[in-house]
């Protein structure tokens with residue numbers, strides 16, 4: 600089955616509504632891709648869409664809203680999903696992974712108080728199925744650190760949470776506890792003082808690649824990547840990839856197509872003046888003979904599932 604997506608256009612779900620899944624993530628589960636992302640309309644924080652061909656997306660539900668269920672967690676967290684005056688907090692970059700030991704779908708995200716970016720916290724939420732509303736377990740500072748732009752990466756029996764710390768100057772890598780509901784240890788502090796944001800990790804041919812942007816708010820900038828032989832090992836220095844604005848995108852996540860082994864770079868093309876008009880860009884990620892990543896721009900993307 601071959602389908603096309605036009606990069607930077609408004610993407611609609613199969614009901615004809617604009618897809619709001621910004622700064623998102625995808626999970627493959629029982630033959631379907633679930634696309635989670637920021638939805639800032641109404642009382643929503645995160646919505647999930649479902650597709651088996653990566654082109655026709657069905658809106659499933661809002662998985663996190665101002666009214667979502669909250670639950671006390673063994674870690675002391677801030678459980679407020681509204682500001683004191685009834686407004687919205689700020690939830691960004693939701694990422695979801697499945698925990699085989701507990702059977703839970705676990706979301707990690709970036710949380711701010713809705714007024715400014717000073718809380719710099721991560722937050723977690725859990726569900727029993729990929730299309731279920733999440734229970735919010737609250738926000739906290741991992742190991743006491745600031746935590747903003749973030750991602751998750753499952754590596755065999757371990758999972759990692761990666762987030763920008765120290766006012767975005769350093770990128771921290773935390774190994775998660777077995778249930779994925781807390782950080783177990785801070786295992787790496789990468790590129791200190793280089794202000795990397797929007798991290799996304801992919802593994803190819805035994806090597807780990809971490810892409811990240813520079814820190815310029817909604818404005819796009821030069822993406823760079825680094826490599827490592829293990830998540831907890833030494834990471835290389837940063838190498839430029841794509842053009843100076845990364846084709847007007849900022850990384851959201853890497854998509855691994857299960858059936859073909861193809862990898863796609865999935866990114867946001869933010870509209871800083873009108874957030875809800877932000878778009879998506881999907882580009883095939885290729886590797887040269889030396890296993891170096893190559894990212895080229897295409898207006899249209901054919902995805903084979």
Ligand code: GAL
Pocket residue numbers: 622691692748796797814815816817849
């Ligand atoms: C970007 C970040 C986005 C959002 C934005 C706000 O750098 O990647 O997720 O936080 O700043 O200005």
